[in-house]
Amino acid sequence: MAQLRLEDIEWETGSLRVSGKSRYEVRLPLPQDVGDAIAAYLACRPSTCPSDYVFLRNIAPFRPFRKGDGISSVVKRLMQRAGIVAPVKGAHVLRHTAATEMLRHGVPLEKIGLVLRHGGFDTTAHYASF
Secondary structure (H helix, E strand, O other), rough: OOOOEHHHHHHOOEEEEEEEOOOOOOEEEEEEEEEEHHHHHHHHHHOOOOOOOOOOOOOOOOOOOOOOHHHHHHHHHHHHHHOOOOOOOOOOOHHHHHHHHHHHOOHHHHHHHHOOEEEEEEEEHHHHHO
């Protein structure tokens, strides 16, 4: 998500185009509340950096994140501030949480694996066993 560009958001169809590590592209649904949150973020993000990347650093220099490390730093800092203790730190906790929540809502592991773009069933089972 750190590399998400404005052109990857398909507002009309309510979906996101996402490329994984293996460079293959998938379309994921964009729930209304997530779309609203992205729109609100875009309305208040720093305007001094004209960029087609969705997410920008919120401290100078305002620029896109170079890679996912910036997102992990933000997540770690927010978890620490909120007093959240988890066995997984950084941005990976978001993937584990997503897998666990989907499993709790009855989504089969095969579908969770597709969303998380896992190559194997074992990886998805590990993420969902958090």
